[in-house]
Structures are given as structure tokens and as C-alpha cells.
Amino acid sequence: MNYIITVLGLIGIIKPDKFKKFIHNALYLMPFWLWGIIFLILAGITKIWILIIIGLVFLFFPKRKMKKTIELIPKISNKNIRIFIILIIIIVWILW
Numbered sequence: 001m002n003y004i005i006t007v008l009g010l011i012g013i014i015k016p017d018k019f020k021k022f023i024h025n026a027l028y029l030m031p032f033w034l035w036g037i038i039f040l041i042l043a044g045i046t047k048i049w050i051l052i053i054i055g056l057v058f059l060f061f062p063k064r065k066m067k068k069t070i071e072l073i074p075k076i077s078n079k080n081i082r083i084f085i086i087l088i089i090i091i092v093w094i095l096w
Contacts, residue, residue: 002096009089016078019085024073032058032066048095 012019027035039055042048058066 002092005092006089009085012085013082016081020074020076020081024070027070027073032063036060046096048092 008019036055036058039051039058043051043055
């Protein structure tokens with residue numbers, strides 16, 4: 001699991017614009033309840049507690065507010081995306 005996150009992170013560091021577009025489209029194409037179930041399953045497999053919170057947010061948070069939040073993803077600067085990805089990769093490798 002941490003290898004998949006690392007590869008996606010490296011793609012995000014190298015090409016942040018395409019990564020933002022990929023994440024934005026992936027979140028819009030699948031229903032939010034399905035994302036919630038996927039994150040809860042991943043939380044059970046990887047034992048990362050933050051995935052439980054993300055999964056519950058996707059299941060129970062109002063969909064209208066989530067769509068507004070997802071629309072903000074393309075507006076995030078490339079520098080902030082790279083910093084966030086590096087932090088996520090470090091956290092995943094420490095917790096693994």
C-alpha cells in the first residue's frame with residue numbers, strides 16, 4: 001500500500017497539474033458513499049486511523065459542501081501540493 005502512495009506521490013511531485021486534475025476527476029466520477037467505503041476498507045487494511053475519519057466524512061458529510069471543497073482542488077498552488085505530498089509520503093513510511 002505504501003508503494004502505491006509513494007508512486008502516486010512522486011507523480012504528484014513531478015507533474016502537480018496533472019495530479020490535481022486526476023484527483024479532481026476521480027473524486028467527481030465516483031459517488032461519495034463509494035469513496036467512503038473504500039477509505040474505510042483501506043483503514044482496516046493499513047491501520048492508518050486518519051483514513052477512518054476521511055471515510056466517515058465521505059459517508060456522512062453533506063454532499064453539497066463536499067462538491068464545493070472538491071472544486072477548490074485545481075486552485076491549490078503547485079508548491080503547496082508538493083509540500084502536502086511529501087508530508088503524506090513521510091507519514092505513510094513512518095507508520096508502516
